[in-house]
Amino acid sequence: MDIQLVSALISGLGMGSMYGLMALGFYITYAVSGTVNFAQGSSMMLGAVLCFTFSQTLQWPLVPAVAMALLCCAFYGLVVEFLAVRPFTRRGSDAWLMSTVALGIVLDNLVMHTFGREPRSLPSSLAITPLEVAGVNLAVYPLQLIIPLVGLSLALVLHGVARYTRWGTALLATEQNKDAARLMGIPIGRAIAGAFALSTLLAGVAGMMIAPLSNVNSDMGTLFGLKAFSVAILGGIGSPWGVMVAGLLFGVAESLITVTLGSGYTHIITFALVIVALALRPNGLFGRAGVKKV
Amino acid sequence: MKYPHVMLLAALVAVAMVCTFSLNSYYVFVLANVALITIVGVGLNILLGLSGQISFGHVGFYAIGAYTVAVLTTQAGWSFWPAWLVGALFSGIAGALVALPALRAKGPYLAMITIAFSFIVQHAVIEMEGVTGGQNGIMGVTAPVLHKDWSPEQNIAVLAVLTAAAMLLVYALISRGTWGAAMRAVKDSEVAAESVGINPLAAKTMAFALSALMAGLAGGLFAPLSGFVTPDTFSFMQSILFVLVVIIGGAGFIAGPVIGAIILGVLPELLASLESHRLLFFGGLLLVVLLVAPNGLMGWLTAWMGRRAGNGATSPLPSDDAAPVLDARPRHGLKVRGLSMTFGGVKAVSGLNMDLPAAAVTSLIGPNGAGKTTVLNMLSGFYRPTDGGFSLTDAALQTEGAWRIARRGVARTYQTSQLFDSLSVEDNVALAACRGHLGTVLAGGPFRSRTVRQRARALLAFCGYHGDPTLPASQLPHVDRRLVEIARALALDPEVLLLDEPAAGLSREDTDQLGDLLKAVAAAGIAVLVVEHDMELVMSVSDQVIVLDTGTLLATGNAAEVQANPQVRKAYLGDSGDLMVTESRDPPQGPELLGVSRLVAGYGAEPVLHGINLKIRQGEMVALLGANGAGKSTLMRVLSGLHPAQSGGVHLNGEVLNTMPAEKIAGRGVVLVPEGRQVFPELSVLDNIRLGGFLHAEDREVRVQGMLERFPRLRERQHQRAGLLSGGEQQMLALARGLMAKPRVLLLDEPSLGLAPKIIAELFEVLDQLRREDMTILLVDQMAALALALADRAYVIEGGRVVAQGTADEIRANVDLANAYLGNAAPTPATG
């Protein structure tokens, strides 16, 4: 039972850090532009599918395959912003909520027709033999330990980029005060496009990391994207660390509920917890309530 | 009710009926399905179109309706009709429950709650296998029989079409009645809705419950139409399609859901022969439709037809001059005792005592940041005082919510007028006249009654609004917005009327008329409290003037007493005695650097700036003086590109600036240090300074060091978050940040605002230093003394026009500044 809890905890942390990574993507675009790609699950799927295509179908070495896949993801982010977000925010319409979903449907089905309908597997040498500690099988693949590490270190890298690079601080500034950022000469339009590229790239990373544990197919991201959205909201969409912590909490809660009650109740209880949390803290667990403006 | 709409609906129903009985079962099924989607769409339209809330969980309510009918008719042996009603009722109750967190959660947070709700419903259905049949659902749900010769789908189609028509009528009734107006009001401005006595929670909950009820009705018909229910049918995607119905059709338009349902019900069928490519094209077409008509096809259609999207123009009412507009009954004044408010340790208002007598105008004045608006917000229930309280009679009001206080008779207006933009002028006033009593849902309520309408028109006329009462409030010019807002507040028949800067942005003539109006209101027995910067207005209307400075009472008395009070004069004009420039100089005679010609700009219909001309020479320091609301800050925002100019031009060395975006203008070297500092609060002091040099990365670190030398206090705090700095430090930081942008012209907007005298002196030295470095500066500061002590030349702006200009000495000598700042009723001792 102890081993089982440890294993559940580790895999919960792994999934949670990926929810967190994708939720960070939501946070970034929301902070800079007040919009999100509602079909972010498709971006995640794109990362996994492209990584598979480059590394397996085309037999590229891993590093260029991953790099190229991430580049394509970032480009897709620009496409989302250009096609499904900018035309609407420019006209003050909220229809970007719907248009991003429509674009997601298009991408899912394009991938289905090009990549194929069969689920495929992205092999990883880190997901073959489980870890053993002192002869005890932990029931955990090495990859599952690496995923939360990658997730958290990516969050740290992001933090560093945001704090210590010119464009990073520019993004933070845009988030904190749009007008003042423009007065500094920061091009808001490009900052928003960049945020979408970054957000999609993060989703792509999540897709690639999850793929060896799961399968690669055209609708692998749908539910995952939605959970990442609830994580972003739960964390209070204005706080990067809150979002990451909410991701970890969500992942661990999910996995502990599955261990103790069975998977049938996982969705019911996690989503009920989301409602309760939002009813008690309407701006998310870590969100700050703005002073009521009158 | 407009008959064309009813005729159109009847025609639609007739066409649907003809189709039902002439086409084959497939088309009848598709038709019934479109009718079901319409019903859900109408419900969502109440939620989205009227109350402005979004739900991505409506499939949950749909499922509750469907499963209730399926379970009750198959397992409990009920007949369809009671099962249908019970299902709809369950859905409605679930809707009301989901709405409860909506009191606090908004936007994406609320959307998430609804998503979570629908997931819970779907998975609960799966887990409750004994009742719901689990994953495999319930088969063999039979259709109700309206006529024994009709096929099951014909029975349902007839029922669904009739229900859809009925729901459209229900929508129309709600939309034109009190509840609909209240929902729109909450959508447009929750704050303003509360201040006319509407409980936003009631309006939102009602919208949610009705909307869920309709989804439940549709779901209850879906079960017998398809003959089964399974959990898969009620997926998240279906919720999204429901929202699409409303968005594609056009939220808030009565016909929107019909059009949306036809498109989303029929399009997949048209694309069916694309087989596995169907979803691909469906997604693509949706994207195209959204791009073409982001506000829905109805929005696009009405825009194309150039028609006004109004809510039922009313026939003209004969005005009834016999009844007095405001009851001349005795009213209560407001007693304020020990009123205090602390924000995060800072005392915004402390221990304020005042009496607002009935039938008198009291003015609350004081420099910016004195806490005037905070007082208003406490008196109207938006802030709960940290200490002290206020009362009309004996009952303490400070613990009541805003809408309760409004119902007790405390009405107010806002600094930026908050009308319900999607309602007509008359509807704005008529809704307030209901005082939050909304009546039954489908009845028009008091809102539609003749007496209320007459009163609304009379009040509008009383307040001096003579325009079209059926015009949407969003189309009103600035002056009329003020008047309508006052009429709306008076419609509550209040004891007390609170006005927050009613004269801001009004011309002299309009302000004078406003003064007359305020006196007339007081004459009717109402206690009037005005927060105002226009001293001429204050001095001419006030029976009592209360001066507030840094949250405490500075002086009370009549107009003349207050004007003569030396403390008041100092609080307003500053004391130039402390501030001495290190060396005086002749005005620089360099070439013109920044030129502004015939600049017109504003918000909404009415311009704030009416053709401003000014020029600034190289190396010159120019002051821009004028009372609050004169348009100084607007001018600064236009110069920096944050606000668009309507006409006229801004030139830098001959290059046109006013067509550039703000970030480009900053690149050209016109750098604004904005009002209120606007530092990036979460970034460190150093990062703030560095960001100033965003466009000039080359020698950035060297110049950052230069700034730390210029502002030694910033060096001490360079690693702190900027949000933790004191006001003075933030101002220094904002300056440093601006200087990092290599300004050719530095625009300073109210640098001394809210700073302590000692800090102001420090700031003065910094500015003096910049002057000696021959920086070109345009300075706006309400401390006229400070500005004039530094500036080479000055412009005085009033009502959006330049009324005087000259060298600083000339302005000091010739223009009565007290006139501009404290009103011309003041005695005129020599200033400076």
Added chain:
Amino acid sequence: MPFALLAVSGGTALTQQKGEAMLRAVKKWAALVLCLMAGGTLANEPVKIGLITALSGQSAQAGESITRGLQVAIDEINASGGVLDGRPLVLVRRDDEANPAKGVVAARELIHKEKVAVLFGGLDTPVSMAIVPLVNQAKMPFVGPWAAGTPITKNGADPNFVFRVSAMDEIVDIAMVEYAQKNFGARKFGLMMVNNPWGESNQKGLVAALKDKGLEPAASEKFDGDQVDLVPQLTRLRDAGVDTICLVGNVGPSAQVVKSLRRMGWDVPVVSHWGPAGGRFTELAGPGSEKVHFIQTYSFFGDQSPAGEKVIAALKAKYKDISGPEDITPAVGVANAYDALHLAALAINEAGSTEGEAIREGFFKIKEYQGLIKSYQQPFSPEVHDALSADDYVWARFIDNRIVPVVLSQ
């Protein structure tokens, strides 16, 4: 529609003047283009075969395999002169998105608008179950090449228009229990069921099958198709002392079970429904995939009957992504659909018309058909609507990426 009538009579006038070739061409075009709209009757007007299945989403691959089985059979039949003395068959497909509501609309469209002669379909049991009442009411023969839910054919309707050339869950479940007992000496059964309708109905079927043997499952677990970590469920099975796992899940989820077993280091026999056969199970599941024994109706690996050779050749020729038996996935979809279509064509010929009731009777009149899966002798009767029985099931497992019947591998 007068326009169509004109065209038809024009065609008749031409026959008397021009040669045979011209006649054929004109008639063919008239039939193909105009009669679709007119709904009139011509001597070799195509006979439409409808198919409702998932063409998008998770089950799209299975839908595609059914399509291919049907198409290859249709091509064969058309090449040898079609049905009813020269009428070609055409396939009309609709995507049900694995959603019963969509399936029902599509069924109505195919029945009432496209006017198909025979309707195939139902990948997912709930979709089929939703369509069944409709076809019985509309008197439309409905042939199931996949969905195995027992009540699909045993639906209580009289007359019953539903036929099936596929496994039936109830029988598969019995077969699984018996196979596990015989091969692995299973005593404590652990059920691992995917959380969808298919999993749920097999859970019931397995419990019933075990009850017949005087047993009950030692533990029963559900898991979601997109769940990454199945260790918690499997641990509970192990803690209950399970010695054999009965698995029901599509290929992806089944692979997740194998991966999680490997992670736990639990070496336990797995007896599975046919889920793993649909796709690249070895690639997905990695080492350990060979431990899963699953049921099949047909295997394209190993020695093939002439029919088998013919079908493989036809598939290779028609679909460029097929280069060998390992690409024919899921094999059951192709094989079942192929045989089902031939049987339906025989029924149409027996009926002598495309009229639903006649075709239903036609199914009962089929005496013999040398099929892919087996040689069918009187496959249908008013009592028997399932062409396959427990005797037709083949147990198989993956060796590398080939599905190999278990008898051969031992």
